[in-house]
Each structure stands twice: as C-alpha cells, then as structure tokens.
Amino acid sequence: MVERAVLLDLLKRRAEAIATRWYDAVLAEYPEQTYAAWKRESNRFANPVGHSLRAGTRTILDAVLEGADAEALRGAVTDIVRIRAVQQMSPSAAVGFVFRLKDAIRAELGDELRNGSFRDEMAEMEQRVDAVALAAFDVFAEQRELVSELRINELKRNIPWATGRTNRGVVEPG
Amino acid sequence: MNVLISLVVVACLLIVGMFGATIAPQWIFAVALPYAAVAVFAIGLAVRIMKWAGVPVPFRIPTTCGQQRSLPWIRQQKLENPSNKLQVLGRMALEILFFRSLARNTRTELRKERGLVYGTDLFLWIGALAMHWALAVVLIRHLRLFTDPVPAFVTFTEKADGFLEIGLPPVNITTVVLLCALLYLLYRRLANARVRYISLPEDYFALFLLLGIAGSGAWMRHISHTDVAGVKELALSLVHFSPMVPTGISPLFFGHLFLVCVLLMYFPLGKLVHGPGVFLSPTRNMANNNRAVRHVNPWDYPVKVHTYEEYEDEFREKMIAAGLPVDKE
Amino acid sequence: MSRFDEPDYYKKEELVQIQPKPPRTPWMETPVDFRPGTYIYPGKAKNLKVLDLPNPRDWAVTDVDWQLPEGWQKTILEGMADRLKRFRSFKLFMDICVRCGACADKCHFFIGSGDPKNMPVLRAELLRSVYRKDFTALGKVFGKLAGGRELTVDVLKEWFYYFYQCTECRRCSVFCPYGIDTAEITMMGRELLGLLGLYVNWVIEPVANCFRTGNHLGITPHGLADTLEFMTEDIEEATGIKIDVPINKKGAEILFFTPSGDYVAAPGIYTCMSYMLLFNELGVDYTWSTYASDGGNFGLFTSHEAMKRLNAKVYAEAKRLGVKWIMGGECGHMWRVVNQYMDTMNGPADFLEVPKSPVTGTVFENARSTKAVHIMEFMSDVIRHGKLKLDPSRNDHIRVTFHDSCNPARAMGILEEPRYVIRHACNHFYEMPENTIREQTFCCGGGAGLGTDENMEMRLRGGMPRGNAVRYVQERYGVNQLAAMCAIDRATLPTVCDYWAPGVQVTGISELVANATVFKGEKRRTHNLRLEPIPGMGAEDEESEADLVGAGAPGEGQGGMGHE
Ligand code: HEM
Numbered sequence A: 001m002v003e004r005a006v007l008l009d010l011l012k013r014r015a016e017a018i019a020t021r022w023y024d025a026v027l028a029e030y031p032e033q034t035y036a037a038w039k040r041e042s043n044r045f046a047n048p049v050g051h052s053l054r055a056g057t058r059t060i061l062d063a064v065l066e067g068a069d070a071e072a073l074r075g076a077v078t079d080i081v082r083i084r085a086v087q088q089m090s091p092s093a094a095v096g097f098v099f100r101l102k103d104a105i106r107a108e109l110g111d112e113l114r115n116g117s118f119r120d121e122m123a124e125m126e127q128r129v130d131a132v133a134l135a136a137f138d139v140f141a142e143q144r145e146l147v148s149e150l151r152i153n154e155l156k157r158n159i160p161w162a163t164g165r166t167n168r169g170v171v172e173p174g
Numbered sequence B: 001m002n003v004l005i006s007l008v009v010v011a012c013l014l015i016v017g018m019f020g021a022t023i024a025p026q027w028i029f030a031v032a033l034p035y036a037a038v039a040v041f042a043i044g045l046a047v048r049i050m051k052w053a054g055v056p057v058p059f060r061i062p063t064t065c066g067q068q069r070s071l072p073w074i075r076q077q078k079l080e081n082p083s084n085k086l087q088v089l090g091r092m093a094l095e096i097l098f099f100r101s102l103a104r105n106t107r108t109e110l111r112k113e114r115g116l117v118y119g120t121d122l123f124l125w126i127g128a129l130a131m132h133w134a135l136a137v138v139l140i141r142h143l144r145l146f147t148d149p150v151p152a153f154v155t156f157t158e159k160a161d162g163f164l165e166i167g168l169p170p171v172n173i174t175t176v177v178l179l180c181a182l183l184y185l186l187y188r189r190l191a192n193a194r195v196r197y198i199s200l201p202e203d204y205f206a207l208f209l210l211l212g213i214a215g216s217g218a219w220m221r222h223i224s225h226t227d228v229a230g231v232k233e234l235a236l237s238l239v240h241f242s243p244m245v246p247t248g249i250s251p252l253f254f255g256h257l258f259l260v261c262v263l264l265m266y267f268p269l270g271k272l273v274h275g276p277g278v279f280l281s282p283t284r285n286m287a288n289n290n291r292a293v294r295h296v297n298p299w300d301y302p303v304k305v306h307t308y309e310e311y312e313d314e315f316r317e318k319m320i321a322a323g324l325p326v327d328k329e
Numbered sequence C: 001m002s003r004f005d006e007p008d009y010y011k012k013e014e015l016v017q018i019q020p021k022p023p024r025t026p027w028m029e030t031p032v033d034f035r036p037g038t039y040i041y042p043g044k045a046k047n048l049k050v051l052d053l054p055n056p057r058d059w060a061v062t063d064v065d066w067q068l069p070e071g072w073q074k075t076i077l078e079g080m081a082d083r084l085k086r087f088r089s090f091k092l093f094m095d096i097c098v099r100c101g102a103c104a105d106k107c108h109f110f111i112g113s114g115d116p117k118n119m120p121v122l123r124a125e126l127l128r129s130v131y132r133k134d135f136t137a138l139g140k141v142f143g144k145l146a147g148g149r150e151l152t153v154d155v156l157k158e159w160f161y162y163f164y165q166c167t168e169c170r171r172c173s174v175f176c177p178y179g180i181d182t183a184e185i186t187m188m189g190r191e192l193l194g195l196l197g198l199y200v201n202w203v204i205e206p207v208a209n210c211f212r213t214g215n216h217l218g219i220t221p222h223g224l225a226d227t228l229e230f231m232t233e234d235i236e237e238a239t240g241i242k243i244d245v246p247i248n249k250k251g252a253e254i255l256f257f258t259p260s261g262d263y264v265a266a267p268g269i270y271t272c273m274s275y276m277l278l279f280n281e282l283g284v285d286y287t288w289s290t291y292a293s294d295g296g297n298f299g300l301f302t303s304h305e306a307m308k309r310l311n312a313k314v315y316a317e318a319k320r321l322g323v324k325w326i327m328g329g330e331c332g333h334m335w336r337v338v339n340q341y342m343d344t345m346n347g348p349a350d351f352l353e354v355p356k357s358p359v360t361g362t363v364f365e366n367a368r369s370t371k372a373v374h375i376m377e378f379m380s381d382v383i384r385h386g387k388l389k390l391d392p393s394r395n396d397h398i399r400v401t402f403h404d405s406c407n408p409a410r411a412m413g414i415l416e417e418p419r420y421v422i423r424h425a426c427n428h429f430y431e432m433p434e435n436t437i438r439e440q441t442f443c444c445g446g447g448a449g450l451g452t453d454e455n456m457e458m459r460l461r462g463g464m465p466r467g468n469a470v471r472y473v474q475e476r477y478g479v480n481q482l483a484a485m486c487a488i489d490r491a492t493l494p495t496v497c498d499y500w501a502p503g504v505q506v507t508g509i510s511e512l513v514a515n516a517t518v519f520k521g522e523k524r525r526t527h528n529l530r531l532e533p534i535p536g537m538g539a540e541d542e543e544s545e546a547d548l549v550g551a552g553a554p555g556e557g558q559g560g561m562g563h564e
C-alpha cells in the first residue's frame, strides 16, 4: 500500500514530463514535416490537431493517475480519437497511440523503476493504460459509425423535400 | 543531399573564380565575364519580364484581405482591399517595402498556454526583410566603386551604415545583418522539416551563392585587405568601356567578382525573378472594383450555351401546365 | 522487444530518442494512397456527353488503367502551353515561388490531415515540377536537379487526388508574399485533367444538369414552381402570411437568383423562404427565374469555359425578362463568379440600370457595371434606413457566431455587411477567434465541388480547423448556431458541426432576419420558419424544452425539416 502511494506520487510529480514524452511519441507517428508543424505552432486555432494532442494526452494521463472510471476515461480519449478516426491511418494505429504512454512512463522513470520494486504497481498502471486503450477502441468504433451516419444524414436532409416532390410527380427520375 | 550539391557547386565556383584568374588570362575573368554577365542579366531579365507582361490577365482576381468598398457608411479597408489605382499602389508599396503578407503571420495571437511560445513565422518575416533591405543597402554602397565623383547619397549611406565605428575600416551593420539573415534563412530551411521537405537544390544554391558573395566581400574588407583603389580603377574602366586590369588585385576579389557574375547570370533564370515578378502578381496588383468597372478579357471567345429558346422548347408543355409564362405558346 | 522486467527495457536513451517517422521518400517519389473516404467518384460518361467533353467513359479511381486517350502527355503539355499563354497568373505563379513555406501550414487540409502534399506550396509543385521540366531553361538542362519531373501516369493520379483535395479557398494566397494563389493553380490543374476526361462526378453532374435545366440539381421549371409554392405553405404556417411567388415575370424590377441548394435541403430552404418573406414585406418587385435558377456555378470548379457557359444564362435572362438589375442571394462561390468573372465573361450588361434600392433609394455605386447586388448589401442598407421592424429578442434563444465563407471573404471582401445584419437580428453574437475569421477564415472543407459524401473522411479532416473554432465559442459562450451566407456551407457545415462541435446548428443570415422581423399582418409568432417553437413566445407549454435549443445529439444530427 505504501509503495503504491509512492509510485503514484512519483508519477504525479513527473506527470508533466511523462505527458510531454508521450505527446512527442504520438506526434512522431506523423510524417516528419507534419511533426515539425504540429509541434512548433502552439496557437490552438492555427494548429488544432497539435493542440488537441497536447491537451488530450495530458487529460488522459491525469485520468489514469486518478484511477478514473470507465466513463471518465472515454471522455478523456474522445478528443484525440475523434481526430484520428478521420485521418489516414489503420484502426490499430489510430488507437495504438495509447500504448506509447507505457513507454513514456518507463522512459521517464527508468532509473527508479530499475532500482525500486514497483513491479506490481507498475503492472497495475499498465492495466489502467490497457483500459484506456479499450475505451479508445470503443470511441474509435463509435466515431467511425458516426462518420457513416453523417453521410446518411446528409442525404436525409434532402429527403422530406425529395420524397414530397417525387410523390407529387414533380421531379423527373434521373 | 540537395544541400551538399549546392554547397559543393558554390564552393567550386568560388575556387574557379579565385584561381581561374591567376591561370587564365586576366581579361577573361576581369573584363569579358563581367560584361557577359551584365548582358545576360539585363537581356535575360528584360526577356523574362516581357514574357510575363506579354501574357494577358483575362480576369481581375485580386485576393481581398479586408472589407470591400460598398455602402458609404461601411468603412473600407483601402490597403487590404483596394478599389482604385492609388489604393493598389499603397497595397503594393506595403507588399514590396514591408512584405505585408508575410507579416500576417504575426497577427496570430501569441498566447502563453505552456512555456515558450514561438511566433509562427514572424522570424521568416524579420529574416527576409532584414536580408532584402541589407542587400539593397549593400548594393547602394557598391556604387562608390562605379562612380567618380561618388554621389552624396552613396557616401551618406556608407557613413550611416558604419556609424558604429568599430574596426578599421568600420564594420557596416548591413554586412553583419545580411550575413546573419542569410544564415538564419539557411538555418530555417535546414532545421524546419516542413521547409526542408519542400526545398529544392536551387533554394540552397541561391542562399549559398549570396553567402559566398557576402562572405568573400566581408573577408576582403576586414581580413585580407584587397587593393580597393585598384578595384575601383577596374570598375570605372569597365563602366567607361575602356577596360584595363590593374595588377595586384587579390585572387579573393576575383572569386567575389566571379560569384557576382554567376548571380547575375542565374538571376533571370531561376527563382530570384520573384523580385520583379511580385510587381506583376494579379492577386495583388489589381483593384477589387470588378463590379464597378468592367474588365475586358482580350482572348474572350464565344462558347456553346444552352439558350432560353432551347430550354423552353424542352419544357414548354410542362411550364404551361404549371402556369408559368412562356415566350412561344 | 524486451520485457519490462529485463534491465535493458529501461535504457532511457533508446526511448528518449523520439524520431518522427523516418523521413519519408522525397515527395516526388511518394505515390498516392487512394483510400476510400478520401477521394471523389469520377465523372460519368453521360454527363461528359451532355457537355461535349472529351473522352467520356465510365471508370473508377481505383482502376489501374484510367483509360487515358492516346498521346495524353502531349495533350496535357499542349494544354499547359496554351494556358501559360493565356493566364498571366498561371505563368507567374509557376515562376516566382521561392518555397519559403509561409503558406505551408495555412491550408485546412494540411492542418487537419497532416499530409505534406496538402501544403499549398507542394500542391502547386505537383504541377510546377512538370512545368519546370518542360518549359524552363534550367529544368530542360538540369532536369531533376532543378526540380523538374517527368509527366507520368502516377503524376497524373497525384494531380487528380490533390487537386480535388483543394477547395479553392484562397487562404494560402493571403499569406504568400507574392500573392500566389494555389486555388488558381488548382483551377488550371483541373482544366488540364479535364482535357483527358478526368472529372469528378460531384462536379460534372451538376454542371451537366445546370447546362440543361438551369440549376445544378436538375430541377425542372414546374418542379421549381412547386417547390417554391410548397415553401409558401410553410411560411403561412409559421407567420400567417400568404405570399405570392413571382416566377419568370417579365418587367419585374429585379431578377433574383440564388444557389439551387437552397431549394431542396435543410437548412438552406429556410433561407430561401426568408428571401420571399422579406421581399414581400418590403414590397420589392422581383422575380425568380427557372431558366437562370441557379446562381451557383460549378463551372468555376471545372474550367473557365464551363463557368462561362453556365453563367451566360444570368444576363441572357435578365435581358429577356427586361429587369432593371440583378440581386444575388447568400452564396459563396456564386459571388466569386459574380464579383470576379461575370461581367468580363458575359458582359457588358449595358441593357440594365445601375442598381438602386427600391426601398431606400440608395444607389449601389460599387455595382455600377455588373449591376448585381449582394443581398447582404441590400439588407444592411434596408436595416440602416430602419425599413424593417426588427425584434431581435425573438432570437434570444440563439447564440450565434458567423462563419465567413471563403469566396465572399477573399474574392470580394464582404465582411461587415453580414455582421451588421446579424447584430440587428440577434442580441447574442459572438465572433470566433481572430485568426479563423474574415480574410483568415477557415473553409468548411466541402467547397469547390468536394461537398459530396463519398469523401466524408477527407471533408472532416478539412473541416477540422473550422469545427475546432466553432467548438471553442460553443464551450466558451454557449454558441448554438452558426450563421453562414453560403449554400455549400449550409449543406456541409451541419456535418462538420455534428462531428467536431455537436449541438451547433447552421443557419443562413436571412433566416435570422426573417425570424426577427415583425411582419405586417403576421399572426402571433409561436414558431420559427423551421416550425420549431420559439421560446418566450408562448409555445413552451406545448413542446418540451429539449426541442428548443436545437439540440442534436451527435447521432441524431441536424436531421430533416418538419415535413413527413
Ligand atoms: C520586392 C519584393 C520582394 C519580396 C516580397 C521578396 C521576398 C522574398 C522572400 C519571402 C524570400 C524567401 C526567404 C527564404 O528563402 O525563406 C526571398 C528570398 C530571396 N530574395 Fe527576395 N523578395 C523581393 C525582392 C527581391 C529582389 C529585388 C531581389 C534581388 C536581389 C531578391 C533576392 C532574393 C534572394 C537572393 C533571396 C534568397 C534566396 C532564398 O532564400 O531562397 N528579392 N525573397
């Protein structure tokens, strides 16, 4: 119990650094030129994707550290996954960014983890990260579904008129 | 790769210039080449500009960057959305003298969300502006070599430029600014992955060439002094079309001169023509007054249209049935 | 990979060294990845035939063989040579780019997708590389070293992909030190592709329709009459006012034309109803035309020639009907055409009179030659003169923001008029952040013929910067409506909002005005033109709260209108 608190404390103290590493790793999945552009420009409107990734990774990390429940985790991953759901990447890549968090934690706490005996706690942390990944997967599926729904909705917006008019024989077929 | 090729090419050119002059007869590098370069520059540039000017501007397509002229009580942004020639002149002046469009980047709010914030491309604007202005001043200063007596504005520029009075001869600020700005532009091209990705060998070549010229110039002035009197003699003789090459001019000068000749010859061929080009840019040099003054397209040609008659022929019965008026019953 | 309990898993250095995805192949050697959801279906043969366009055939983007005509390289190169002689913009923009990168991160498609070829400068280089190889001295001598590139099928496919991934919004042009307008280059690129019969159906079908029936949707004259009639029924239901619809009326004072999108789809139809209501209220003597029933002009997204062919009907119809001047409705690209091309292409309109408002007597000096006035110029003048009785509190449940549409902003500069009108029609108006409005406005992602559904993923990427700014004002000020004076916006922004800022609805400006106007002889207004109850107007008891805010759950979206 004591140890656990210690690991959490440690993580919380280093959260900023971990988040930064993670963010960097996520950005690095994009082409180099894009990485440069998204990392550099900090204006939230000129660079909405970079900004969302930056803010989103931090939100997720905080949620993980607080041991947030499933619902909260979903909320935290939504912003990022919403973006990745429409970018040119495979589903695994779109969601896989979550696992980079494990690497980020290990990279940041490398020394402490090697010396200390946080193995069990670390394993638990990793389980939480897995939970985030599952949540991300849910959100991803949902957003993809939304995309197809939007396609249909767009057609639907015309339908009342279209049907109204064809029923009355005013639109020539074709 | 692109960078290396360009660097090597420029270095080779410098060496050719420096030692070519000692091996080959001097008149080739000191007389024939400068004349040829100036000729290529002048004719090349004229041809280039005439080619552009010879292409018509079929439509008036300014990019409007502010409120249009419409109702009298709505304030028009005259320099961002000009509606007459004078306002266009103002807009162009801003573009050419202050690179107005590049400066737009600075308007993005620089909000401190976390740590250090970089002004988007404010640096590009500063770098480009510094480089061009310094270049212009350096060119003016060079006039002292080609004129006798030296006009007052040249002497004045030189005085003003060296006001720091460091070193002997005094260091001109524009030299320093030019070199720094060029180095920054080069750095930016290399360090910014985005810009590196779009860069072609030519882009580096232009920068290295200018760096080579400015660097060799500064070196001559401050480190290995060359015989300025001799150079002036040469320059004047060239201007007066009675060329004679004084002895004792250092090879470095010939390197410098050779690079300048290359620049002059390259100028009309490559991207450096953007300078003259900007004056002709239809999105900037036209007034947004299309609705008030008709613009004529010189190559306008008739096109096949679907006339009202054809249209009515197709739909006449149905139009009548729907109670719509028709031309032919 | 080592397990985490093995010592070298902890080797910091390896993990620290974050390298962005290894430098990809140089852009010239990166082929396109046609992934479903990112491209638009090709133009159908039947549509090309209607317009007598070359090489009509049915094909698919994913086909390896695009059935290009014999000697296609020559066709393209000749087409380029021809256009280089006709358009100074094209020639100059091919020559003077210094690749400074100022435009690179300004394109909404790059911002949203991160695909480097969506940087405007690279989009232009796709064409410029071919230009260099075949038209410049340096390129001919040094080839690839001078940035030249052979014209191959892969290059052509790349053109097709990326020129239909540019909404011709001109945002890049605002930031370029030379005003290089990538939209102009995209237009040339599309014209060149067209020489080989490479079009997208979402553009070329509307063009074919418009050529024959006068509007993009292929609505027949009697169909249009019915549609407008249908709208008057809704108008009467909402306001109690019965109005006449003048169609093809000879001798009317004003010919009114507007994009056809507003005849058929929500929320555009409400804007269309509002025009009629307001003209009726102001006693404007105007007419619709079935022949010139579309102000929109997808020819702009096809070729200059197609644009001219479609636009010709406007002046022709004005002449036939004998009107005095022309007024245009809320549309984006239509106003690019009217403001920058119409007079030159199909003018002079010397048979018309300089527009003078019949309501206020104001003469529109800025439209002295074209004789075409924007409805927001007209309305702001009307409101300024106090000719409309407005009760903005009727819109108090609306917290509105305004999206500058690309073309009116950057190819015309109509920025203040719509804001003036909105401020008088609504009490709660909030601007989006500075670098996302006015001349720096972000595109909806669906302009220039990209607004179809098969490329939804791409559109959502492109709509991201706009959606993000909307979301910001939504969170910050509780904005629930986005006003836009563009039919494409009204068709595509609902989708963008449903994805990026769920809960924000889209409206036209005229609709806001009509809902705020106290009409002569109106009945007690309990419902707005969407036939939704207006809060505070005594209809709450009947309907539940939830309907009022126009709340659409993301899944629900901004569904249909009131008719079943
Ligand atoms: C008058 C309008 C001009 C404008 C707006 C302008 C703007 C620019 C810009 C933005 C750059 C890009 C810097 C970079 O590489 O990132 C540049 C480069 C350059 N310009 Fe100009 N320029 C103008 C005129 C001229 C003129 C008249 C010359 C004649 C000497 C010139 C020579 C150069 C050179 C040598 C470069 C460096 C090459 C390079 O960086 O690629 N410019 N200019």
Ligand code: SF4
Pocket: C096, C097, C098, C099, C100, C101, C102, C103, C104, C120, C121, C175, C176, C177, C178, C179, C180
């Ligand atoms: S801003 Fe203009 S000059 Fe600079 S890279 Fe873009 S198009 Fe080229």
Ligand code: SF4
Pocket: C106, C107, C108, C109, C118, C119, C120, C123, C165, C166, C167, C168, C169, C170, C171, C172, C173, C182, C183, C186
């Ligand atoms: S015109 Fe618009 S869409 Fe096209 S490249 Fe420029 S910014 Fe991008």
